[in-house]
Amino acid sequence: MAHKEKTFQFVIVGGGIAGVTCVEQLSSQIQSADVALITAGPHIKAVTNYKQVSKTLEEFDIEEQPSSVLEEKFPNLTVIHSAVKCLNTQSHAVETADGRVIGYEKLCICSGGRPKLLSDGNPYVLGIRDTDSAQALQKRLSKARRIVVVGNGGIALELVYEVEGCEVIWAVKDKAIGNTFFDAGAAQFLIPSLEADKPQSAAPCKRIRYTTEEPAAGASQTFTRGRILRGHGSGPTKPGSALGPDWHEGIVLRGAEQVSRRVTVEYQCEVEKIFTFEELLNSPQQAVKPENVGSWPVYIQLTNGKSFGCDFIVSATGVVPNTEPFLHGNSFALADDGGLRVDDHMMTSEPDVYAAGDVCTACWELSPLWQQMRLWTQARQMGWYAGRCMAACVLAEPIELDFCFELFSHITKFFNYKVVLLGKFNGQGLGPDHELLVRCTKGQEYVKAVLSGGKMVGAVLIGETDLEETFENLILNQMDLTQYGEDLLNPNIDIEDYFD
Structure with missing residues (x-):
């Protein structure tokens, strides 16, 4: 040197x-x-x-x-x-x-x-991590009719929610969306947001020790919804640091189609291979269903056996x-x-x-x-x-x-809801003896407490719950909550009164 x-x-x-x-x-x-x-x-x-x-x-x-x-x-x-x-x-x-x-x-x-890219050097695979790649995405989207998004972290979640005027196929390797951040119950709470904005309000439903019905392996769900996004373009930047939590603000993520958008989620699958139309024609087994064959620039085959043609693939895989x-x-x-x-x-x-x-x-x-x-x-x-x-x-x-x-804590926004994550919010590393308390008000809030040995060790709060400080204290103090049982999340009991 x-x-x-x-x-x-x-x-x-x-x-x-x-x-x-x-x-x-x-x-x-x-x-x-x-x-x-x-x-x-x-x-x-x-x-x-x-x-x-x-x-x-x-x-x-x-x-x-x-x-x-x-x-x-x-x-x-x-x-x-x-x-x-x-x-x-x-x-x-x-x-x-x-x-x-x-x-x-x-x-x-x-x-x-x-970014962990699905494939290096493929012009039809876009990795999103920094402001630069977000702007490249915006340019490519304006001409797109259909894109495939692969990944289940924060960026994939925000992207799928924000893109419009373009069909989105969303491939997630887990049984539910947003696996990094929350469980299947929270995913089911958020899923309606991918449909047309309907004002929903319902009485809180309380379920204790719940299991959520998940789509069967290989199943897919389709949602349509329409929404107007006003954005302000921003100047070009050099490749650089990762995106902020609101990276899509100020970027108009709009496709070429004039329809309100459609999202199809393909669960529990990963990418088998990516190929071009030429490669498709020359392949012995015609993997792609006839309705998808045609003038797509790139094709993707998923491990659930389905294949799709699309304009490009977004790799949001961490x-x-x-x-x-x-x-x-x-x-x-x-x-x-x-x-x-x-x-x-x-x-x-x-x-x-x-x-x-x-x-x-x-x-x-x-x-x-x-x-x-x-x-x-x-x-x-x-x-x-x-x-x-x-x-x-x-x-x-x-x-x-x-x-x-001392305590894991994170505030973010998904699908326009405030999301607070505390401690072992997904039961990470806890044995089978932990229990979940859940309160869910459709379209309004989702509250989940993770208890282990009678003490709170984690929580997911979606919506304006105002419970973050109380729950943070309960987790930090490791107070025994056995005596409260299900009442811990009873909406008619002001929990702050117990623990101030």
Whole structure:
């Protein structure tokens, strides 16, 4: 590696939420510190309108800003616009793609994740992760009659709800939509939103220890609905950080057809193969039903035996930690999911190298109520905590694992409903002895409490339930709730009165 042109006390790689939050935390804690941020794009992702909703719940918006905004705020910050080519942990230096060599005393890798693509290099497969890909999608959609969306995470959910004027085939590998975020019961609550907007109000129905009727394996459901979306286009951006929770705002996701849209969900299936019309004609077994043969640019065959022709395929199948340029020549310990292993001070296995956000995997002894999910909230928390840990190390101060890692909590919006997730909201890792209490008011709210050994360990709240603080307290206090039984969710009992 060439001669270092400069050595900074702190170098952070990545202009997403984790990296920017880390920079802000370091720069405000040690104002004299020499900090460099290395980022490929001209824009950074900043947290705005931050609001602490309760002990662990937080809400914020995400804004793309020119990196100069950050430099104006912190005079000791240098922003270097380039991708990272390689890292030499022994000589404590980072080489950028444009050939500069930057030394560091402490480094924090916040390079995020990259989309897991269904197929590399296929022009008809679009991966959605950053603002750039969202705009490419908008352009392609305007001419589309039918698209296939593959994936069951947050981006797939939002996309399917927002697209109109275009037929959508949605392939999900699970028995229900939105499996990452909630269970089949919540999915059944949200499904009507894919139909035409009907004002629905009904009395709350309470079911205890419920099971939801799921579509049989290989079944599909079709919904139609119409809705007007007004959007404002925004200028082009360079490839960059992941999308914010409201990434589709300001992007008109409208297809070529003048119909209100139609969504068909294909459950419990994955992609078998993707092929062109030519390949279809030459294939011995005509897999595609005759009504689908024709002038589609691309075809997709699913593991449930069905095939569809479409204009393009959206791959929204999650991300893999973006460790690419850092591993070569170094000996980082990696977790099973490919992330850089970090301890409870966000330190990797290499000396003086920290990591935060989607690129890392939390490998300390986790709280029984917290799990890593590679979400915005966690990127912000990890970046903030990594900055604190780096500063504490330099200032030789002790530091405790932050309280935000005690209880998993996340606020988001799906299908225009407020969604709050707490703790083991999906019964993650709990034995068969846990029970679910559910209250559901059609079209209005869905409340689920997960109990284990008589104590609340998780919750899903959809709609304006106003229960988040109460439930958060019940989970954090681990109070025995056995005596309340089903009354815990009785809509006629004001639960806050019990537990204030």
